[in-house]
Amino acid sequence: MQSKLFAKTRKEAPKDETAVNAQLLIQAGFVNKDSAGVYTFLPLGLRVLSKIENIVREEMNAIGGQEMLMSALQPKENWQATTRWEGLDILFKVISRHGSEYALGPTHEEIVTPAALNIISSYKDLPLAVYQIQTKFRDEPRAKSGLLRTREFRMKDLYSFHKDEKDLDKYYNKIAIPAYQKIYKRMGLEAFLTEADGGTFSKFSHEFQVEIENGEDIIYICNPPAGGCGLAKNKEIFKDNDECTNCGKTEWREANASEVGNIFPLKNKYSKSFNLIYTAEDGTKKDVIMGCYGMGTSRLMGVLAERFHDQDGIIWPESVAPFKVHLIELNNASAKNIYEDLIKHGVEVLYDDRELSPGEKFADADLIGIPYRVVVSEKTAEQNKFEVKKRDEDKIKLVDKEELFRIIRMNS
Amino acid sequence: MQSKLFAKTRKEAPKDETAVNAQLLIQAGFVNKDSAGVYTFLPLGLRVLSKIENIVREEMNAIGGQEMLMSALQPKENWQATTRWEGLDILFKVISRHGSEYALGPTHEEIVTPAALNIISSYKDLPLAVYQIQTKFRDEPRAKSGLLRTREFRMKDLYSFHKDEKDLDKYYNKIAIPAYQKIYKRMGLEAFLTEADGGTFSKFSHEFQVEIENGEDIIYICNPPAGGCGLAKNKEIFKDNDECTNCGKTEWREANASEVGNIFPLKNKYSKSFNLIYTAEDGTKKDVIMGCYGMGTSRLMGVLAERFHDQDGIIWPESVAPFKVHLIELNNASAKNIYEDLIKHGVEVLYDDRELSPGEKFADADLIGIPYRVVVSEKTAEQNKFEVKKRDEDKIKLVDKEELFRIIRMNS
Numbered sequence: 001m002q003s004k005l006f007a008k009t010r011k012e013a014p015k016d017e018t019a020v021n022a023q024l025l026i027q028a029g030f031v032n033k034d035s036a037g038v039y040t041f042l043p044l045g046l047r048v049l050s051k052i053e054n055i056v057r058e059e060m061n062a063i064g065g066q067e068m069l070m071s072a073l074q075p076k077e078n079w080q081a082t083t084r085w086e087g088l089d090i091l092f093k094v095i096s097r098h099g100s101e102y103a104l105g106p107t108h109e110e111i112v113t114p115a116a117l118n119i120i121s122s123y124k125d126l127p128l129a130v131y132q133i134q135t136k137f138r139d140e141p142r143a144k145s146g147l148l149r150t151r152e153f154r155m156k157d158l159y160s161f162h163k164d165e166k167d168l169d170k171y172y173n174k175i176a177i178p179a180y181q182k183i184y185k186r187m188g189l190e191a192f193l194t195e196a197d198g199g200t201f202s203k204f205s206h207e208f209q210v211e212i213e214n215g216e217d218i219i220y221i222c223n224p225p226a227g228g229c230g231l232a233k234n235k236e237i238f239k240d241n242d243e244c245t246n247c248g249k250t251e252w253r254e255a256n257a258s259e260v261g262n263i264f265p266l267k268n269k270y271s272k273s274f275n276l277i278y279t280a281e282d283g284t285k286k287d288v289i290m291g292c293y294g295m296g297t298s299r300l301m302g303v304l305a306e307r308f309h310d311q312d313g314i315i316w317p318e319s320v321a322p323f324k325v326h327l328i329e330l331n332n333a334s335a336k337n338i339y340e341d342l343i344k345h346g347v348e349v350l351y352d353d354r355e356l357s358p359g360e361k362f363a364d365a366d367l368i369g370i371p372y373r374v375v376v377s378e379k380t381a382e383q384n385k386f387e388v389k390k391r392d393e394d395k396i397k398l399v400d401k402e403e404l405f406r407i408i409r410m411n412s
Numbered sequence: 413m414q415s416k417l418f419a420k421t422r423k424e425a426p427k428d429e430t431a432v433n434a435q436l437l438i439q440a441g442f443v444n445k446d447s448a449g450v451y452t453f454l455p456l457g458l459r460v461l462s463k464i465e466n467i468v469r470e471e472m473n474a475i476g477g478q479e480m481l482m483s484a485l486q487p488k489e490n491w492q493a494t495t496r497w498e499g500l501d502i503l504f505k506v507i508s509r510h511g512s513e514y515a516l517g518p519t520h521e522e523i524v525t526p527a528a529l530n531i532i533s534s535y536k537d538l539p540l541a542v543y544q545i546q547t548k549f550r551d552e553p554r555a556k557s558g559l560l561r562t563r564e565f566r567m568k569d570l571y572s573f574h575k576d577e578k579d580l581d582k583y584y585n586k587i588a589i590p591a592y593q594k595i596y597k598r599m600g601l602e603a604f605l606t607e608a609d610g611g612t613f614s615k616f617s618h619e620f621q622v623e624i625e626n627g628e629d630i631i632y633i634c635n636p637p638a639g640g641c642g643l644a645k646n647k648e649i650f651k652d653n654d655e656c657t658n659c660g661k662t663e664w665r666e667a668n669a670s671e672v673g674n675i676f677p678l679k680n681k682y683s684k685s686f687n688l689i690y691t692a693e694d695g696t697k698k699d700v701i702m703g704c705y706g707m708g709t710s711r712l713m714g715v716l717a718e719r720f721h722d723q724d725g726i727i728w729p730e731s732v733a734p735f736k737v738h739l740i741e742l743n744n745a746s747a748k749n750i751y752e753d754l755i756k757h758g759v760e761v762l763y764d765d766r767e768l769s770p771g772e773k774f775a776d777a778d779l780i781g782i783p784y785r786v787v788v789s790e791k792t793a794e795q796n797k798f799e800v801k802k803r804d805e806d807k808i809k810l811v812d813k814e815e816l817f818r819i820i821r822m823n824s
Contacts, residue, residue, distance in 0.1 A: 006478045006542045008531050032527050034483045035512065040527055041481040043542070049481070066418045069453040069461070071446045072484075072547060073564045094506055094516065096551050096563070100447065104506065104516075115444045115452055119420050130418045130455070135484060135547060139508050151508070152485045 002352040005029070007042045009364045020214060021302035022146025024314050028367045030301075030322075037143025037151035044368070045301070047322035049154060052304075053133050053297050055186050055319065056156045063179045065131040065158050070111045072135065076101040078110040082273045090138040092151075104137040109292065112159045113270045120288055122279050123163050127171065131158035133297060145216055147302030148258060154298040160291040163280065165267060168289045172265055176293050180208055180261050183295070187304060188317035191260055194219050194232040195245060201269045204245075207234060208261035208295075212306045215256035222246070223253040232257075258303050266290040314369030315391050323350040325408060326370035330358050335376035338386065338401070347408060366391070372408055414764040417441070419454045421776045432626060433714035434558025436726050440779045442713075442734075449555025449563035456780070457713070459734035461566060464716075465545050465709050467598050467731065468568045475591045477543040477570050482523045484547065488513040490522040494685045502550040504563075516549040521704065524571045525682045532700055534691050535575050539583065543570035545709060557628055559714030560670060566710040572703040575692065577679060580701045584677055588705050592620055592673050595707070599716060600729035603672055606631050606644040607657060613681045616657075619646060620673035620707075624718045627668035634658065635665040644669075670715050678702040726781030727804050735762040737820060738782035742770050747788035750798065750813070759820060778803070784820055 007029030014026045014033070022039075025031045030045035041049055057067065073094065079085035085103065092104035105111070112130065120126065133156045140151050147153075160176070162168040177193060184191040191208040198204045209219050209232060218235040222228035222244040229247040232255075243250055268287035271277070276288045301320075308315045318324065325342060327349050329335035339351045350370060352361055358377075365373045375387040386404050389396045399407065419441030426438045426445070434451075437443045442457035453461055469479065485506065491497035497515065504516035517523070524542065532538065545568045552563050559565075572588070574580040589605060596603040603620040610616045621631050621644060630647040634640035634656040641659040644667075655662055680699035683689070688700045713732075720727045730736065737754060739761050741747035751763045762782060764773055770789075777785045787799040798816050801808045811819065 003536070004540060006480065006528075006531055006540060010530075032530070034523060034527075035485070035487045035514075038483045038485045038487075040483050040523060042527075043478040043480050046479055046481050066455040067458055068418065068455050069458050071450045071452050071564050073447070073450045073549065075447040075450075089509070092506055092508070094504055096504070097501070098551065098553050102447075111446060111452060115446075115454075116418075118422075118444070119418055124415070128416060128418060137485065139510065141510050152483050 002350055003354045005043060005350075007044050009367055017146060018144055019146035019148065019302075019306075020309070021148065021305040024305050024309055024367075025147065025302070028314060028369070031147070037140055037149070039147065039150065039152075039298075041298075044322045048301055048304075048316065048320050049298060051320045051322075052187065052300050053154070053156070056183055056295060056297060057133060059179045059183050059186075060131045060156065060158055063129065063175050065129045067132065068130050069132050069134060070105070070108045070115075072105045072137065073102040074105050074108075074110050076103065078114065079103045082110055082270060084110070090140060092137045092139045106136050106138045107292075107294070108132070108157055109159070109266070109270045109290075113274045113276055113290070116161060116276055116288070117274065120161060120276065120278055123281055126161055126163045126278065126288070127167055129158055129160040129171070131156060131293075145302075147298050147305075148216065150298070153296055156295045156297055158293040160293070162289040162291070163278065163286070165265075165289055168265055168267070168291050172263065172291050176263060176291070177206070180263070180293075180295070184208065184210070184260065186319050187300070188319070189260065189303070189307065192219065192221055192230060192232040192257070194234050194257075194259075195237060196234045196262075197236055198265070201267050202265045204237075205262065205264040207259045209234070209257035210260050210303055210307060211255050212258045212303065213256060214306060215258040217257050217259055219255055219257045220252040221255055222249055223251050226251040226253075228252075258299075258306065260300055260303055261293075261295040263293045264291065266292050309369070312363070313367035316369045316371065318371045321369070321371050323348040323370050325349045325372045325374055326352065326365045326368065328352040328361050328365060328373065328375045330361070330375060330377040333376045333378050333381045335374075338374070338376060338404075341401070342408075345405070374404065414762055415766045417455065417762075419456050421779055429558060430556055431558035431560065431714075431718075432721070433560065433717040436717050436721055436779075437559065437714070440725060440781070443559070449552055449561070451559065451562065451564075451710075453710075456734045460713055460716075460728065460732050461710060463732045463734075464599065464712050465566070465568070468595055468707060468709060469545060471591045471595050471598075472543045472568065472570055475541065475587050477541045479544060480542050481544050481546060482517070482520045482527075484517045484549065485514040486517050486520075486522050488515065490526060491515045494522055494682060496522070502552060504549045504551045518548050518550045519704075519706070520544070520569055521571070521678070521682045521702075525686045525688055525702070528573060528688055528700070529686065532573060532688065532690055535693055538573055538575045538690065538700070539579055541570055541572040541583070543568060543705075557714075559710050559717075560628065562710070565708055568707045568709055570705040572705070574701040574703070575690065575698070577677075577701055580677055580679070580703050584675065584703050588675060588703070589618070592675070592705075592707070596620065596622070596672065598731050599712070600731070601672065601715070601719065604631065604633055604642060604644040604669070606646050606669075606671075607649060608646045608674075609648055610677070613679050614677045616649075617674065617676040619671045621646070621669035622672050622715055622719060623667050624670045624715065625668060626718060627670040629669050629671055631667055631669045632664040633667055634661055635663050638663040638665075640664075670711075670718065672712055672715055673705075673707040675705045676703065678704050721781070724775070725779035728781045728783065730783045733781070733783050735760040735782050737761045737784045737786055738764065738777045738780065740764040740773050740777060740785065740787045742773070742787060742789040745788045745790050745793045747786075750786070750788060750816075753813070754820075757817070786816065
C-alpha cells in the first residue's frame with residue numbers, strides 16, 4: 001500500500017546533490033541521505049538492492065563460491081602485516097576505549113587470508129573460492145557522485161585460492177570474467193572488460209566499465225564498429241597507438257564510463273604477508289596463489305539509475321525493479337480486487353491507494369519507474385478492463401484481466 | 413562437499429575462549445575469531461545465521477514491518493541532538509581525515525527518527541513500522557561470552573510510529589510481543605517475557621530471556637509450577653515480596669538466563685529530539701509516539717548453541733540447522749547417487765566425501781550437529797540400504813531409500 005509506504009516522493013530533486021543517480025533515487029524515495037556519502041536504503045531502495053545482490057549471489061554460487069560474512073572491525077595488526085595500515089589513505093580507523101585499534105574494512109584480504117590458515121594446508125584443499133556481500137567503508141575525500149562514490153557502501157567480494165598461477169589464470173579468465181558478464185547482462189547492462197594497472201604484483205588488473213554520459217572514468221574501447229574486439233583500457237594505462245592486448249588492433253574509441261567491477265590477480269601478495277602456504281603433491285611447501293573479485297552492489301544501483309532514466313524518472317530493468325506492477329486506482333474506483341488477484345498469483349505489486357489526482361499519481365509512477373503501470377478508473381471498471389502501460393513505452397492498452405496477466409507474465 | 417568446505421573442525425576447543433557457545437562454534441567450524449569480540453561467520457555459520465534471520469524477517473513482515481537498511485556511519489550531530497554522543501559509553505566513534513565525525517551505530521533511533529521527518533506529517537501516515545537486519549557495533553569493555561557479547565554483531569531492530577500511547581500500547585503488547593514469542597518458538601526456544609528498567613521515559617521496558625545454565629543474567633520467574641503466570645522480572649528491578657504485575661502472585665523462582673530480545677516503549681523521547689510531529693485529525697500538532705524492538709540474531713545463534721548441545725557437540729533445531737542431512741560415505745563406498753537424489757528433491761545436504769576414518773567422521777558429525785546423519789558403507793551399499801540416525805537420538809535405523817525420504821521429510 002503506497003499510502004503507508006515508508007517513502008514519499010518529492011516535488012523536486014534535492015538541491016544538495018549534483019549526481020543524477022542521487023537526485024533520482026532521493027526524489028523517488030529509494031534512498032535517504034544521512035550525511036555526505038552515506039545513504040540509508042528505504043524499503044523501495046532495499047528491494048532493488050536485494051534483487052541486485054541476489055543476482056550476484058546466484059552467479060557466485062554457480063562458480064563454486066561459498067558465501068560467508070566477514071567482520072568490518074579488522075585488527076590493526078593484520079593491516080600492519082600487509083603495510084596497508086599507513087599505506088591506504090581511505091582507511092577509516094577506529095580506536096576502542098579499551099585499547100584496541102581497528103580498520104573499518106574497505107576490503108577483506110586482511111581477514112580472509114589469515115582465516116584460510118586454519119583451512120588450507122594441502123594441495124587437496126585447493127582450489128577454493130569464498131565470497132561475501134556486505135557493508136564496506138572508505139574515507140572518501142570527495143563524496144559527490146551519489147551512490148557511485150560513498151563512505152559506506154555494499155559490495156560483493158570473492159577471493160579464490162589456487163595451487164599455482166596457471167590455475168588462477170584459468171579461474172580468473174574462464175570462470176570469473178564470464179560470470180561477471182552474465183551478471184551485468186541479467187541487469188540489462190553492457191560492461192566492457194577494461195585493462196587497468198596491475199600494481200606491483202601483476203601486469204594488469206581488470207575493471208568492468210559501463211558507458212555512462214556522466215561517467216567519472218574515461219576508457220578507450222577497441223572499437224567493435226571498426227572491427228575491434230571490445231576490450232578496453234582505462235585512462236591511467238592507455239597510450240596512443242597502443243595495440244589491443246587481445247586482437248592487436250589500434251583503433252580506439254574514447255568513452256565516459258563508470259566502473260561496476262574490479263578484479264585482481266593477487267598471486268602470492270597476501271599469502272606471503274600471512275605465511276599462507278600449502279604442501280604440494282611432491283611434499284614441498286608453496287605459497288597459496290590468490291585472486292580477488294570485487295563488485296559494488298550499491299554502486300551498481302547508482303549506475304542503473306544513471307543508465308536507465310528519462311526526464312520523468314527512473315526506468316528499472318525488470319530483473320531489478322522494486323515491484324513488477326505499479327497498480328493505480330483513480331478517484332472513486334477501487335483496485336482492491338485485481339490487487340489481491342495479482343498478489344495471489346505471486347506478482348509483486350505496489351498498490352497506489354493514495355487520495356491524489358491522476359496527474360500526481362502518474363508523475364510518481366514515472367519517477368519511481370516500475371516496469372508495468374496498471375490503472376483502474378471508473379471508466380475502466382465499468383468495462384471490467386484495465387489500462388496497462390510499460391514504463392519505457394508510450395502506448396496505453398485497454399485490456400481484460402486475462403490479457404493483463406498475459407502481458408505481465410510475458411517476460412517472467 | 414565437505415572436502416572443499418571453507419571450514420575445518422578442530423580436535424580441541426580453542427583455549428582462548430571460556431564461553432561454551434564460542435568453544436563449540438569455533439571447534440565445529442561455524443565462526444572464526446578475528447579479535448576479541450569480533451567473529452567472522454564461515455559458510456556453515458552464515459547458513460545458520462541466515463536461517464535465524466529469515467525466521468525473524470518473516471515474522472516482522474507478518475506484523476506489517478517494512479524492511480529497510482540504515483547506515484552504520486551516523487553523524488555526530490544526530491547523537492548530540494539526543495545527548496547520547498557523550499552519554500553512551502559503548503559508542504565507537506570514527507573520525508574522518510576529512511573532518512566528519514561519526515558514531516558507529518549500536519542502534520538506530522538517531523537515523524530512523526530524522527528519516528521519518530520526510531515521511532510522517534499527518535495522522536493519515538500513522539501507524540507505521542520499519543525494521544532492518546544489520547551489523548551493529550558496541551565498544552564492549554569485556555568480550556568474554558562468545559557470540560553473546562561482541563563488539564560487532566548482527567541485529568534486527570524494528571521501530572514503530574503511532575499517533576498516541578494507546579496505539580503504541582496495542583502494537584507493543586498485542587502485536588510485537590506475540591510475534592517475538594512466535595520467533596523463539598520456531599527456533600525451539602522458550603523465552604520468558606521479563607520486565608526491565610524503563611529508563612526515565614517509561615515504567616518498564618521488556619526483555620525476552622531464555623534459561624541457560626551459564627546465562628549471564630539472573631531473572632525471577634512468576635513460577636508456573638507454583639501456579640504463576642510465567643512473567644519474569646530481571647535482577648535490576650526485582651525486590652523480595654514483589655507482586656507479579658500480571659497475576660498478583662508472589663512466588664518467584666530464580667534462574668540463570670540469557671537475553672534474546674529487548675523492547676522499549678520510547679514514547680516521545682526521540683521524536684522530541686528531532687521534532688518529529690504530525691497534524692492530528694483536529695488540526696493540532698502532536699509528537700509522534702515511538703516504540704523500539706531489538707533482537708540480536710548473532711546472539712541468538714550463540715544462545716542456541718548454549719541451549720542445544722551435549723558433550724559431543726551442537727544439536728541444532730531443524731529450523732535453523734545449516735543442513736538437514738549430514739551424508740557420510742565410509743571407506744570404499746560412494747554416497748554420490750543418494751546425494752544427487754536428495755539434492756534433486758530439495759533436501760539440504762552436507763556430503764562428507766573426505767578420506768577419514770569412520771570414527772573421525774562420526775565425531776565431526778556430532779560436533780557440527782546436523783539433525784539427520786545418513787551413512788553409506790560397503791555393508792549398507794550391498795543391501796541397497798542406508799543407516800540413518802537423528803543427532804538427538806541414539807537409535808540407528810537401517811532403511812531403504814523410500815523409508816529414508818519418509819523419515820527426513822516427516823517434519824518438513
